[in-house]
Amino acid sequence: MTDILIFIAAVVLVGQAIIGLAFFISCIWEREARATVFAGIQFLGMAALAGLFFFIRGAGFFESTPGLALLIAGLISGIFITVLLMRKSGTNPKALEGTKGLIAGDVKRFDEREQVFARNRTMRPGSEQYNIFYKEHPEYEEFDRQRREKGGVNGRPGSIDKPYGQPNIAAAGAGREMCRQLSTPAMVKPQALPIFQGKKVEMNPEEASERIKGFTRNLGADMVGITEISPLWLYSQRGEIFHENWEDWGKEIVNTHKYAIVFGTEMSFSVISAAPHTPTSIESSTQYAKGAFIATSLARYVANLGYSATANHLRYYDALMVPLAVDAGLGELGRHGYMITKKLGPRLRLGAVTTDLPLIPDGPVDIGVEDFCRICKKCAVCCPSHSIPEGDQAMHNGTRRWKLNAETCFDYWGKVGTGCNICMRVCPWSHARTFPHRLIVEWVARNHLARRIFNLMDDIFYGRKPKARSGPRWAKYDGPWE
Ligand code: SF4
Ligand code: SF4
Structure with a gap:
C-alpha cells in the first residue's frame, strides 16, 4: 500500500515539475523576460520538491509513521486542490443567452453615420452629406x-x-487596400457565376452547415460559427462609403437574411506583442484583408449554390460583428469591447456572411469571461487614453455592459498613427496558446477560483502593465536596419 502511495506521489511531483518546465520554456519562447525569471524560480522550486521527495524516500522516511502520515496528508491536499480548481463552477446564464443576456432596456439600431470612422473618414467638409x-x-x-x-x-x-x-505603414496600407478592392457591390453582394445560375442546390441544414463551416476554415478562418441574426445588430443607416456610391449614404440598411456565418482569423501573437507600434497595424490590416478574401469567397460560394449572400468585412458592414460572433458561440464580450474566445482570446479579426441559406445555428458559450473581467481590469489600467471603464458594467443603448469610449480611443490612434491594440496585447487571454497556456485557459473557463488565482499569477509573471516587445525583425521599427 505504501509503495502505491509513493508511486502516485512521485508521478504527481514529476508531472507538476514537467508542467513547470513547459511553462518556463513557453516564457522563453514568448520572449517574456520577467515571466521567464518567475517561471524559472517556480520550476526550480517544483524540481527541488520532487528531488527532496526522492531523497527522503531513499532514506526510508516513508516507512516510518510520521513519514506515512505526511505522504497521505500531501496526497489528500493535492487531490483536494485539484478538485477545487478543476470542478465546473456555476454557469453564467447571461452568457448562455448571448447578446440577449446583455439587453436590459430598449435597444436602438446603431446608425453607421455616427460611427467614429464614418464621421472622420467618409465625411468631406462642405459636401451635401x-x-x-x-x-x-x-x-x-x-x-x-x-x-x-x-x-x-x-x-x-x-x-x-x-x-x-x-x-510597416506601407505594409499595413497594402492590406487595407485589398479590403477596399473587395468591397465593390459585385464583391459583397455576389451573383452566381453564369454556369451556376438557375440551378439551386437543395441541401438539408445539417449538410449545408457542415459544408459551409468546412469551406470557411479551408479558406483560412481559425474559428467559425452560425447564428440567427438579431435585427438589433444591423446598422440602421449606411455611413461608410468607399467607391463613390454616395447614393447609398444615409440609406436604411435592409438585410432580410436569417443567418450569419461569422468567422475569425488569428492575430499573430508575436506581431501584436509590439502594440501600439507599427507592426500591430500590419497585423490588423493583414487579418482584415484575409477576412475580406474569406467573406467574399464564401458569399460567392453561397451565391453559386443558388442563395442570397452578403459579405461583411472591414470595408462593408451591414451588421456589428462582435454581437453576431457572440451569438454564434465564438466567445464572450470582454471589458475591452473585443470578443474573448477560448481558442485565441481576443486575438481575432472578425468577418461574416449573411444569407438566406437554411443553416443550423450554434449556441452562445459561457467561458467565464464576465467573471474574469470583473476582477482583472488590466486593459483598463493599461489603456493610455483611459477609454476602457474600470468600474462595473453600465447601461448603454438598452444593454448592460462595459462600453469602450470610441472617441478617446480613436484620438489615441490619431496621436500614435496606428491602431494601438494595447488592450488586446495585455489581456491575459491573449497569451500564445502553448501547452501551459492551453491548460490554464481550460481551468479558467471552468472554475471561479482558478480565475482568481491565474489572474493574480498573470500580474506576478507578466506584470500589471506589461511592456511592448520589439516584434519580429522583418517588421523592425525601433532603430536603423543593421
Ligand atoms: S484585460 Fe482583463 S479585464 Fe480586460 S478584457 Fe482582458 S480579461 Fe477582461
Ligand atoms: S486600442 Fe488602445 S486606446 Fe483604444 S481602448 Fe485599446 S488600449 Fe485604449
Missing part, C-alpha cells in the same frame, strides 16, 4: 472639426515610430 449630418448632429461638429485639423489617424500614419516605421 456633411451638411445633412452635422445639421442633425450639431453635438459632433466642433469636436470632429478640431480632430480633422489635427489630422486624425490618416494625417499622421505611424507617427509613434518615425522615422523607422514607414515600411
Whole structure:
C-alpha cells in the first residue's frame, strides 16, 4: 500500500515539475523576460520538491509513521486542490443567452453615420452629406472639426515610430487596400457565376452547415460559427462609403437574411506583442484583408449554390460583428469591447456572411469571461487614453455592459498613427496558446477560483502593465536596419 502511495506521489511531483518546465520554456519562447525569471524560480522550486521527495524516500522516511502520515496528508491536499480548481463552477446564464443576456432596456439600431470612422473618414467638409449630418448632429461638429485639423489617424500614419516605421505603414496600407478592392457591390453582394445560375442546390441544414463551416476554415478562418441574426445588430443607416456610391449614404440598411456565418482569423501573437507600434497595424490590416478574401469567397460560394449572400468585412458592414460572433458561440464580450474566445482570446479579426441559406445555428458559450473581467481590469489600467471603464458594467443603448469610449480611443490612434491594440496585447487571454497556456485557459473557463488565482499569477509573471516587445525583425521599427 505504501509503495502505491509513493508511486502516485512521485508521478504527481514529476508531472507538476514537467508542467513547470513547459511553462518556463513557453516564457522563453514568448520572449517574456520577467515571466521567464518567475517561471524559472517556480520550476526550480517544483524540481527541488520532487528531488527532496526522492531523497527522503531513499532514506526510508516513508516507512516510518510520521513519514506515512505526511505522504497521505500531501496526497489528500493535492487531490483536494485539484478538485477545487478543476470542478465546473456555476454557469453564467447571461452568457448562455448571448447578446440577449446583455439587453436590459430598449435597444436602438446603431446608425453607421455616427460611427467614429464614418464621421472622420467618409465625411468631406462642405459636401451635401456633411451638411445633412452635422445639421442633425450639431453635438459632433466642433469636436470632429478640431480632430480633422489635427489630422486624425490618416494625417499622421505611424507617427509613434518615425522615422523607422514607414515600411510597416506601407505594409499595413497594402492590406487595407485589398479590403477596399473587395468591397465593390459585385464583391459583397455576389451573383452566381453564369454556369451556376438557375440551378439551386437543395441541401438539408445539417449538410449545408457542415459544408459551409468546412469551406470557411479551408479558406483560412481559425474559428467559425452560425447564428440567427438579431435585427438589433444591423446598422440602421449606411455611413461608410468607399467607391463613390454616395447614393447609398444615409440609406436604411435592409438585410432580410436569417443567418450569419461569422468567422475569425488569428492575430499573430508575436506581431501584436509590439502594440501600439507599427507592426500591430500590419497585423490588423493583414487579418482584415484575409477576412475580406474569406467573406467574399464564401458569399460567392453561397451565391453559386443558388442563395442570397452578403459579405461583411472591414470595408462593408451591414451588421456589428462582435454581437453576431457572440451569438454564434465564438466567445464572450470582454471589458475591452473585443470578443474573448477560448481558442485565441481576443486575438481575432472578425468577418461574416449573411444569407438566406437554411443553416443550423450554434449556441452562445459561457467561458467565464464576465467573471474574469470583473476582477482583472488590466486593459483598463493599461489603456493610455483611459477609454476602457474600470468600474462595473453600465447601461448603454438598452444593454448592460462595459462600453469602450470610441472617441478617446480613436484620438489615441490619431496621436500614435496606428491602431494601438494595447488592450488586446495585455489581456491575459491573449497569451500564445502553448501547452501551459492551453491548460490554464481550460481551468479558467471552468472554475471561479482558478480565475482568481491565474489572474493574480498573470500580474506576478507578466506584470500589471506589461511592456511592448520589439516584434519580429522583418517588421523592425525601433532603430536603423543593421
Ligand atoms: S484585460 Fe482583463 S479585464 Fe480586460 S478584457 Fe482582458 S480579461 Fe477582461
Ligand atoms: S486600442 Fe488602445 S486606446 Fe483604444 S481602448 Fe485599446 S488600449 Fe485604449
